[in-house]
Amino acid sequence: MALLELRNLTRRFGNLTAIDNVSLSVEAGEFFTLLGPSGCGKTTILRMIAGFDLPDGGEILLDGKDIAATPPEKRPLHTVFQSYALFPHLSVADNVAFPLRMSKVSEQETRQRVKEMLETVHLADKSDAFPHELSGGQKQRVALARGLVNKPRLLLLDEPLGALDHKLREEMQIELINLQRNVGVTFVFVTHSQPEALALSHRIAVMNEGRVEQMDSPANIYSRPSNRFVADFIGDINMMNAQIDVVDGMQLRLSVAGLGAIVAPAHIETSTGQAGAFAIRPEQVVIGAPDEHAELANRFSGTLRDFLYVGDVTTYKVEVTNGTLIQALLPNAAPGKARFFELGDKVTVAWSSESGMFLHE
Amino acid sequence: MNRERITRWLVSGPPFVFMVVFFVLPALIMVVASFRFPGEHGGLAPMFENGTWQFTLETYQFFFSDFIYTEIFLKSFLIAGLTTVICIAMAYPVALLITRVPKRFRDVMILLVVLPFASNFLIRVYAWMIILGPQSAFSIAINSVVTAFGFEPVTLLFSPFAVIVGMVYVHLPFMVLPLYTNLEKHDPILLDAAQDLGANAWKRFWKVTWPLSLPGVYAGSALVFIPVLGMFAVPDILGGTGDILIGNLIKEQFLGTRDWPFGSMLSIMLTLAVLAIAALAMRFSRKSLSYA
Numbered sequence: 070m071a072l073l074e075l076r077n078l079t080r081r082f083g084n085l086t087a088i089d090n091v092s093l094s095v096e097a098g099e100f101f102t103l104l105g106p107s108g109c110g111k112t113t114i115l116r117m118i119a120g121f122d123l124p125d126g127g128e129i130l131l132d133g134k135d136i137a138a139t140p141p142e143k144r145p146l147h148t149v150f151q152s153y154a155l156f157p158h159l160s161v162a163d164n165v166a167f168p169l170r171m172s173k174v175s176e177q178e179t180r181q182r183v184k185e186m187l188e189t190v191h192l193a194d195k196s197d198a199f200p201h202e203l204s205g206g207q208k209q210r211v212a213l214a215r216g217l218v219n220k221p222r223l224l225l226l227d228e229p230l231g232a233l234d235h236k237l238r239e240e241m242q243i244e245l246i247n248l249q250r251n252v253g254v255t256f257v258f259v260t261h262s263q264p265e266a267l268a269l270s271h272r273i274a275v276m277n278e279g280r281v282e283q284m285d286s287p288a289n290i291y292s293r294p295s296n297r298f299v300a301d302f303i304g305d306i307n308m309m310n311a312q313i314d315v316v317d318g319m320q321l322r323l324s325v326a327g328l329g330a331i332v333a334p335a336h337i338e339t340s341t342g343q344a345g346a347f348a349i350r351p352e353q354v355v356i357g358a359p360d361e362h363a364e365l366a367n368r369f370s371g372t373l374r375d376f377l378y379v380g381d382v383t384t385y386k387v388e389v390t391n392g393t394l395i396q397a398l399l400p401n402a403a404p405g406k407a408r409f410f411e412l413g414d415k416v417t418v419a420w421s422s423e424s425g426m427f428l429h430e
Numbered sequence: 431m432n433r434e435r436i437t438r439w440l441v442s443g444p445p446f447v448f449m450v451v452f453f454v455l456p457a458l459i460m461v462v463a464s465f466r467f468p469g470e471h472g473g474l475a476p477m478f479e480n481g482t483w484q485f486t487l488e489t490y491q492f493f494f495s496d497f498i499y500t501e502i503f504l505k506s507f508l509i510a511g512l513t514t515v516i517c518i519a520m521a522y523p524v525a526l527l528i529t530r531v532p533k534r535f536r537d538v539m540i541l542l543v544v545l546p547f548a549s550n551f552l553i554r555v556y557a558w559m560i561i562l563g564p565q566s567a568f569s570i571a572i573n574s575v576v577t578a579f580g581f582e583p584v585t586l587l588f589s590p591f592a593v594i595v596g597m598v599y600v601h602l603p604f605m606v607l608p609l610y611t612n613l614e615k616h617d618p619i620l621l622d623a624a625q626d627l628g629a630n631a632w633k634r635f636w637k638v639t640w641p642l643s644l645p646g647v648y649a650g651s652a653l654v655f656i657p658v659l660g661m662f663a664v665p666d667i668l669g670g671t672g673d674i675l676i677g678n679l680i681k682e683q684f685l686g687t688r689d690w691p692f693g694s695m696l697s698i699m700l701t702l703a704v705l706a707i708a709a710l711a712m713r714f715s716r717k718s719l720s721y722a
């Protein structure tokens with residue numbers, strides 16, 4: 070049985086349906102992420118799970134039991150707020166001890182568990198400090214320690230790394246993964262950053278306008294997006310309107326207006342004549358001189374219009390015959406070879422018949 | 431370096447002069463007056479007469495020779511303390527309510543809190559004379575309950591009770607305003623966090639709202655406690671003959687018996703007592719306020 074299950078959850082604010090018939094389940098021990106653009110309803114879902122907001126329809130089951138009637142303070146789960154919400158009048162140790170004192174754990178055990186928890190988050194030396202004396206990353210760790218110290222069934226994290234700078238954010242991501250693995254608490258994590266979701270999660274639910282668009286492992290979300298929204302939202306992708314000419318077993322022949330035919334793998338339900346989009350990741354596209362890459366099934370000539378050198382890789386933008394800019398990403402493995410081509414060069418972009426995908430509208 | 435020093439003096443000079451002229455000098459005049467002899471027809475006797483300085487410890491000896499003065503001090507502090515506690519208890523829910531209503535009602539409610547200041551202080555206190563008087567509906571209602579239980583009817587007016595009612599009534603806004611200013615700044619997410627971590631409404635108040643509001647409570651208490659100690663109009667109007675407080679005593683020395691040295695001594699004792707209490711309170715509260 071799933072630890073947490075949402076069944077047909079719906080929440081309306083006036084005319085706006087903020088959460089539209091969302092169903093999902095989270096297994097015990099899982100690192101589950103709700104990913105979606107700003108305003109898609111991530112916080113609203115967390116607030117309903119925590120009990121601060123009530124659904125207009127549907128059920129929230131914890132261990133198979135509906136928790137609609139349970140007030141927030143009685144739910145066996147905690148929230149890590151984006152703004153940390155540390156108690157400014159309490160020391161770090163007293164902040165972390167708060168949930169233990171609320172559940173009447175003995176003072177001796179409280180002290181012991183606070184000490185262990187602070188060691189786990191590398192803050193043992195800060196236990197007497199007050200929140201205003203801490204850095205952002207330290208506050209973040211206190212908030213995590215406070216949420217985890219009495220071993221809740223579930224920890225809800227609402228963009229907990231949102232307020233940290235890039236470097237600290239990456240450090241905290243690694244700590245978060247380790248922490249979750251060590252304490253074994255189930256995480257429901259909210260973010261609008263797709264690299265963060267891909268890096269941290271066991272499973273991701275991609276949300277848009279109050280609905281779940283796709284729920285799957287990071288690898289599948291990235292390589293097998295189920296629709297245009299997911300493909301576009303997760304990572305960079307080239308996308309062109311396309312129509313299915315022939316369905317041939319596991320292969321599709323597509324036609325793209327002004328460009329020609331494309332051979333692509335079929336991994337979703339399709340039939341001849343359907344219109345949709347052909348999508349391919351930049352790292353699956355190779356770039357070469359006009360006569361290169363003759364072995365690849367999909368090959369188009371174009372003009373190099375733009376490139377972006379970012380150190381480890383270079384992204385090239387090639388304009389093909391129908392005016393579309395196709396991005397190709399090349400690792401700069403050999404030093405000094407950052408620029409293979411000059412702007413305006415005639416080049417070839419190509420990819421194999423196993424790469425790319427057809428997406429429905 | 432030199433420039434810096436000049437700037438510093440220019441900036442701190444005027445407030446410094448102000449403090450000296452309007453605070454230190456008057457206080458010194460009062461200290462000196464407390465060691466002088468009263469004049470034959472009231473006021474002060476000359477300081478230098480018959481070739482000697484005329485100073486005495488008489489007023490201080492007199493103060494400690496009769497327990498009645500210490501008693502009046504203690505009673506005044508008791509009434510001030512009670513008034514402060516009652517004001518906290520009554521102002522807190524009001525201040526909390528104002529922070530919880532929609533923004534557009536808040537200004538109206540604040541206005542209602544300070545509205546009594548628009549009418550004369552004495553008139554408002556006299557109004558309580560009528561409310562607490564033996565013929566008032568309030569008195570009659572209370573006494574019908576009291577006699578129903580078999581007790582003697584009570585007189586509300588001219589009693590310590592009436593004094594406290596008047597004191598609380600007059601000073602309540604001075605507690606509501608600093609409390610509201612403080613409570614309004616609390617981040618509501620802290621209450622969500624506390625609830626999320628297992629705190630029920632009672633615990634949320636005592637573990638989060640109350641400790642965070644202590645600076646407001648202290649500020650309001652100072653604004654109530656100290657003025658109550660000096661207040662003479664309320665005991666004059668609502669209190670009985672036995673309900674003399676320090677304020678009445680001091681006023682009497684200057685406007686009644688015209689014993690200025692004794693009045694000055696009483697003022698100094700009052701100031702010292704208030705400073706001692708403030709020092710104690712600060713010591714006691716420093717720890718809990720270190721985050722602020």
Ligand SMILES: Nc1ncnc2c1ncn2[C@@H]1O[C@H](COP(=O)(O)OP(=O)(O)OP(=O)(O)O)[C@@H](O)[C@H]1O
Pocket residue numbers: 082085087105106107108109110111112113114261
């Ligand atoms: N209390 C409310 N009253 C009215 N509308 C609300 C309320 N709370 C949320 N909404 C609306 O519901 C939608 C979803 O909001 P929500 O806060 O869940 O988004 P989110 O996915 O958390 O976004 P972000 O990434 O910006 O935090 C938004 O359009 C928001 O304006």
Ligand SMILES: [Mg+2]
Pocket residue numbers: 111112113227
């Ligand atoms: Mg949000």
